[in-house]
Amino acid sequence: MNIQEIRSWLAETDPDRLEELWDRADRVRRETMGDRVFLRGILEISNKCSRDCHYCGLRAGNSRLARYTMTEEDILDGAILARQLGLGTVVLQAGEHPGLDARWIAGIVRRIKDEAGLVVTLSLGERNIDELELWKRAGADRYLLKFETSNPALFKHIHPGSQTTGHTRIELLKQLHLLDYEVGSGFMIGIPGQTYDDAANDLLLLKRLDVHMIGNGPFIANPDTPLGNTPRGQVPNTELMTYKIMALTRILCPGSNIPSTTALGTVNTQCGLELGLQRGGNVLMPNLTPAKYKKLYAIYPTPLRDITDAAQLVAAVKERILCIGRTIGTGPGVSRSFMQQRQHHNEVPHD
Numbered sequence: 279m280n281i282q283e284i285r286s287w288l289a290e291t292d293p294d295r296l297e298e299l300w301d302r303a304d305r306v307r308r309e310t311m312g313d314r315v316f317l318r319g320i321l322e323i324s325n326k327c328s329r330d331c332h333y334c335g336l337r338a339g340n341s342r343l344a345r346y347t348m349t350e351e352d353i354l355d356g357a358i359l360a361r362q363l364g365l366g367t368v369v370l371q372a373g374e375h376p377g378l379d380a381r382w383i384a385g386i387v388r389r390i391k392d393e394a395g396l397v398v399t400l401s402l403g404e405r406n407i408d409e410l411e412l413w414k415r416a417g418a419d420r421y422l423l424k425f426e427t428s429n430p431a432l433f434k435h436i437h438p439g440s441q442t443t444g445h446t447r448i449e450l451l452k453q454l455h456l457l458d459y460e461v462g463s464g465f466m467i468g469i470p471g472q473t474y475d476d477a478a479n480d481l482l483l484l485k486r487l488d489v490h491m492i493g494n495g496p497f498i499a500n501p502d503t504p505l506g507n508t509p510r511g512q513v514p515n516t517e518l519m520t521y522k523i524m525a526l527t528r529i530l531c532p533g534s535n536i537p538s539t540t541a542l543g544t545v546n547t548q549c550g551l552e553l554g555l556q557r558g559g560n561v562l563m564p565n566l567t568p569a570k571y572k573k574l575y576a577i578y579p580t581p582l583r584d585i586t587d588a589a590q591l592v593a594a595v596k597e598r599i600l601c602i603g604r605t606i607g608t609g610p611g612v613s614r615s616f617m618q619q620r621q622h623h624n625e626v627p628h629d
């Protein structure tokens with residue numbers, strides 16, 4: 279699919295044509311990934327952040343937010359709970375903060391591997407290569423770092439004070455590949471200033487970077503941030519646009535793991551997650567962060583009626599998967615694209 283075709287899908291409004299897009303994405307998903315939906319437990323381990331991203335409620339400049347870092351024992355308990363609930367993976371996510379000591383994280387990764395035996399995904403922002411290497415050696419399997427937008431000028435605009443133009447994130451994604459991480463990335467849909475060309479380029483960049491997990495969620499305005507009241511750009515941050523992007527992502531990157539994101543579940547609390555799974559998605563990420571911390575991980579406003587008990591939450595998520603005729607994946611749920619990359623590397627003779 280070339281950039282013109284992608285652009286024309288992004289602008290498509292005809293319901294019959296869109297049905298074709300959903301069918302095509304769903305067929306590709308079924309043929310490459312099967313019917314299983316994998317569950318990843320998320321633990322939001324700290325909301326401290328030294329960056330000032332214009333879209334994110336965790337930004338350093340948001341003085342209205344009380345800050346926390348979960349204790350090591352809380353994190354371990356969360357991982358063990360994930361294991362008990364039958365999840366194969368735990369994702370540790372946080373703001374980007376040097377105070378989140380690299381050796382402390384490495385120790386936690388080691389303990390999760392030893393005591394819970396889970397696949398560990400880290401999503402701790404832009405950290406240096408030595409730290410990423412340390413965490414890999416400690417046993418981390420996956421790293422999630424969204425490039426947010428492929429447009430360097432827009433990246434710079436929404437990441438003030440960043441010495442970079444967004445290329446650091448893209449460079450880091452390449453480094454993560456070299457370190458043998460299973461690599462996750464993605465972008466925000468409808469961030470103010472994003473054009474259709476930008477969104478099409480975002481999709482093509484995901485393909486070029488050959489990322490293994492792709493989380494593209496709708497931008498949700500947070501009134502406590504500079505982008506809280508900005509008029510939207512050309513790309514609407516709507517539910518429909520999110521489905522289009524999920525479907526196109528599946529068609530362009532057939533072997534990747536694609537979650538129906540929490541942000542999608544927020545814009546349509548009734549059936550957003552299900553529709554995402556029927557339009558390219560194959561992963562859900564129940565949030566296992568203890569309630570006392572969860573409300574402080576305020577990237578964007580979320581409805582308060584979330585189920586707080588983790589066991590009930592996971593049971594409800596499983597029910598939603600079974601209701602649309604899909605099955606529950608068990609174990610790590612490695613992406614097809616990562617397995618193919620591994621096979622390819624193993625076939626290349628070492629000199």
Ligand code: SAH
Pocket residue numbers: 333334335371372373374401402403404422423424426465466495496497498499500541577578
């Ligand atoms: N500090 C880490 C983790 C960030 S939070 C990092 O920078 O990688 C995870 C994701 O939340 C971000 O990558 C971004 O894509 C998303 N996000 C932040 N603010 C958002 C908003 N207002 N609406 C939608 N998604 C948002």
